[in-house]
Amino acid sequence: MPKYYHYFRAGIATKPPILMFHGTGGYEDELAPLAQQLAPGSPLLGIRGRLTEQGRTRYFAHTPDGHFDLTSLANETTWLMTAIDELAAKYKLAVARMIVVGYSNGANIATHAWLTQQAKFKTGILFHPMQLTDYQPIPDLNEIKVWASYGSLDPIVTATNFAALTQTLTTAHADLTVFKAEQSHALSPQELAAAKNWLQASQ
Ligand code: MLT
Incomplete structure (x- = not known):
């Protein structure tokens, strides 16, 4: 069994690597395929979560x-950050x-x-994220640039939860861009186009 189930595809070294979760x-x-569409030519690194629930x-x-x-969230976040560091060293990518x-x-x-x-x-495109817990104190994320999407018909991410998340990120001074649409939890062509525009403008 490999230490980390991961995927790497080399790209143009001057382009920022895309880290896929x-x-x-x-x-x-x-x-x-989506990452390639968002950031053509970037190196790609994807790491599989190591837990399974109902398969x-x-x-x-x-x-x-x-x-x-x-507790699992704390352990797995530490594990994932270590995995990123090790794989970045292996493939010579700047985290x-x-x-x-x-x-x-x-x-x-x-x-x-x-x-x-x-x-x-420091930069992220988050499709349909939610806030998992209360963060106190809220850290300073002024170096972080994030684009996040929300669907008003999403049965998983509630309006209240997404509002709490955007509030937390704003209080943390993250540079936040929100995409909202009348859609569910699945990805839409509109949000992919919006994410791509944002990425191009922010580079
Ligand atoms: C989670 O469990 O992280 C959220 O409910 C989103 C998902 O279903 O994966």
Whole structure:
């Protein structure tokens, strides 16, 4: 068994590497076509969450009564940040230049890594993220640039939760851009186009 189930595709060394975190039930290479569309030519690194629930891969667990398991979240965030460091060293990628592209469960752990000050990556595209817990004190994320999408018909991310997340990131002084649309939890062509425009403008 490999130490980290991961996917790497070399790209143009001057372009920022894209770090891919899949949604629940996804895999390390799941977001590669999308990442390639968002950032043509960038090196791609995807890391698979090491947990499974009901046969579906995840980055952190739920408790038996269905809440987010904050102990698992803490352990897995540490594990994932170590995995990034080791794989970045292996493939000669600069972690600080990485742009994280996360969907759902993957977007959630990326956000958690920022809000607990464990992340070295500074830019992110988060598709349908949510706030997993209360962050006190709220850290200073003034170096962080983040684009986040929300669907008003999403049965997983509530309006209240997304508002709490945007409030937290704003209080943390992150440079936040929000995309809202009448859509559900799945990705839409409109949000991909908006994310791509944002990335091009922010580089
Ligand atoms: C989570 O468990 O992280 C969220 O509910 C999103 C998802 O379903 O993956």
